[in-house]
Amino acid sequence: MKNIIQNINKAFDHRIRLGIMSILMVNESADFNMLKELLGVTDGNLASHTKALESENYISIEKQFIGKKPNTRYIATKEGKKAFKEHIDALEKLIQKS
Amino acid sequence: METNKYLNDITEIKNMMNRSSRFLSLSGLSGILAGVYCLIGAWLAYQTIYTDSNNVGSYKNLVLTEDAMKRLFAIAFIVILFSLLTGIILSIKKAKKENEKIWDASSKRLIINFAIPLATGGFFILFLIEKEIYGYVAPLTLIFYGLACVNASKYTLGDVRYLGITLIIIGLASSYFIAYGLFFWALGFGICHIFYGSMMYFKYEKN
Numbered sequence: 001m002k003n004i005i006q007n008i009n010k011a012f013d014h015r016i017r018l019g020i021m022s023i024l025m026v027n028e029s030a031d032f033n034m035l036k037e038l039l040g041v042t043d044g045n046l047a048s049h050t051k052a053l054e055s056e057n058y059i060s061i062e063k064q065f066i067g068k069k070p071n072t073r074y075i076a077t078k079e080g081k082k083a084f085k086e087h088i089d090a091l092e093k094l095i096q097k098s
Numbered sequence: 099m100e101t102n103k104y105l106n107d108i109t110e111i112k113n114m115m116n117r118s119s120r121f122l123s124l125s126g127l128s129g130i131l132a133g134v135y136c137l138i139g140a141w142l143a144y145q146t147i148y149t150d151s152n153n154v155g156s157y158k159n160l161v162l163t164e165d166a167m168k169r170l171f172a173i174a175f176i177v178i179l180f181s182l183l184t185g186i187i188l189s190i191k192k193a194k195k196e197n198e199k200i201w202d203a204s205s206k207r208l209i210i211n212f213a214i215p216l217a218t219g220g221f222f223i224l225f226l227i228e229k230e231i232y233g234y235v236a237p238l239t240l241i242f243y244g245l246a247c248v249n250a251s252k253y254t255l256g257d258v259r260y261l262g263i264t265l266i267i268i269g270l271a272s273s274y275f276i277a278y279g280l281f282f283w284a285l286g287f288g289i290c291h292i293f294y295g296s297m298m299y300f301k302y303e304k305n
Contacts (some may be wrong), residue, residue: 018114019114022110023118025115026119027119034203037199037202091108095104
């Protein structure tokens with residue numbers, strides 16, 4: 001039991017960060033607006049959560065211009081995908097246990 | 099207490115994965131209606147092709163006048179147009195009801211991936227018609243439509259995959275029993291659409 005709880009990742013222990021990672025697991029990349037619409041959050045809120053995930057090296061951020069508009073894309077890193085998979089496995093095990 | 103939270107997390111993960119990568123507002127009811135239009139179309143086509151001089155199964159000596167050809171194309175065109183319109187309108191309705199967007203990354207991805215095999219088949223069949231090779235038109239429409247469904251199923255409700263596989267099998271059977279193209283066509287596009295459409299309707303829309 002203790003081992004499993006160790007695999008529960010604090011970085012994903014929030015609805016929005018969980019959502020961001022879920023979206024990036026099944027999409028090559030997602031831009032700021034797509035995340036915003038899917039999660040239903042404000043700009044500032046989303047930015048602070050993406051920053052938190054970036055500082056853990058779980059997602060990478062790419063800034064580019066589409067025409068004259070700045071566009072920010074988020075991509076899950078290898079490390080992030082691995083960590084998230086372990087997190088899901090741990091969640092499932094905890095549910096089965098009880 | 100804790101377990102509930104974990105369960106919620108898992109549900110939320112699944113929900114986000116699905117909503118961000120799949121177009122879920124596809125209407126099952128539109129599938130049923132498309133099947134009905136198709137059966138009506140097949141009945142009209144039957145009336146056009148099998149007149150007194152042409153018997154069922156005598157495809158090889160089947161002679162079609164230019165008028166009959168035009169009528170068949172008109173029937174096909176109207177059936178496709180009505181099916182598409184119904185599909186679009188009912189999916190918009192379903193999206194509105196579920197507070198989802200109709201035109202976003204997931205619906206674009208669905209249309210592109212559905213269109214690639216379908217357009218390939220469409221051009222291929224047009225070239226066959228141009229070269230006056232009509233025998234394989236019906237089987238090939240079934241096969242390519244089936245492949246399009248299988249391809250698109252990754253981007254929408256998973257049930258579409260089984261519709262696709264069924265249509266491919268019917269298409270292959272139809273290329274073997276080539277004289278019965280119209281019947282396989284009615285079975286594939288008509289009955290299968292109605293069957294899988296109602297399955298999706300009862301599974302996702304009824305409540």
